[in-house]
Amino acid sequence: MAYEITNALRSTSIIRVVDGTATIPVANLAVNANEVVSSASIKRVMWSTNGTITIVRNTQPILTLHGSGDMRLSDSGHSIANNATSDLVITVSTSGSVVLEVTKQATYTTPLEGM
Numbered sequence: 001m002a003y004e005i006t007n008a009l010r011s012t013s014i015i016r017v018v019d020g021t022a023t024i025p026v027a028n029l030a031v032n033a034n035e036v037v038s039s040a041s042i043k044r045v046m047w048s049t050n051g052t053i054t055i056v057r058n059t060q061p062i063l064t065l066h067g068s069g070d071m072r073l074s075d076s077g078h079s080i081a082n083n084a085t086s087d088l089v090i091t092v093s094t095s096g097s098v099v100l101e102v103t104k105q106a107t108y109t110t111p112l113e114g115m
Contacts, residue, residue: 003015003090005024011104012103013040013102013104014099019097020092022090023087024088024089026087035106035107036107036109038085041079041103042055042079042101044070044072045063046071046098046099047069049065052091052094053066062083084105
């Protein structure tokens, strides 16, 4: 199993998971200590698998994916926000990969310079 997170300050995060299971804590979507992420909603999903991909939050199934596809939820002003404060548990069964684009609810602090 491999996974990768690409975070952008005051913007979205991209999560990629290939084979296996990855648990992504919401706090890991922060760019640095000045950004504190409190929740994350899924706005886009791209996947390809020979088996099944599941996304679970707080033990609740959020998505079950088969085959391949692309859901652009934000194009119609929607997102998947169920249990948005809970970790994302992503399981790719058999083989495949999934890429999620998530929006973040976060607070930001500005470091004090010269103090």
